[in-house]
Amino acid sequence: xxxxxxxxxxxxxxxxxxxxxxxxxxxxxxxxxxxxxxxxxxxxxxxxxxxxxxxxxxxxxxxxxxxxxxxxxxx
Numbered sequence: 001x002x003x004x005x006x007x008x009x010x011x012x013x014x015x016x017x018x019x020x021x022x023x024x025x026x027x028x029x030x031x032x033x034x035x036x037x038x039x040x041x042x043x044x045x046x047x048x049x050x051x052x053x054x055x056x057x058x059x060x061x062x063x064x065x066x067x068x069x070x071x072x073x074x075x
Contacts, residue, residue, distance in 0.1 A: 002021045009016040
């Protein structure tokens with residue numbers, strides 16, 4: 001990062017020398033953080049809903065097969 005800044009300074013503002021660069025993590029406002037966490041929580045629920053729906057569908061198919069087999073056996 002220092003080299004990139006120095007390159008631009010050398011080109012556009014000769015005489016400015018970059019001695020060091022300090023990068024800090026930004027402080028994310030609480031409302032934005034909460035909103036992001038809620039969105040991530042909802043995003044993870046969607047695949048689970050599809051999985052639950054698929055498992056329920058498989059269970060109902062198996063149940064209907066078992067019922068039809070029992071009806072055939074009883075007849």
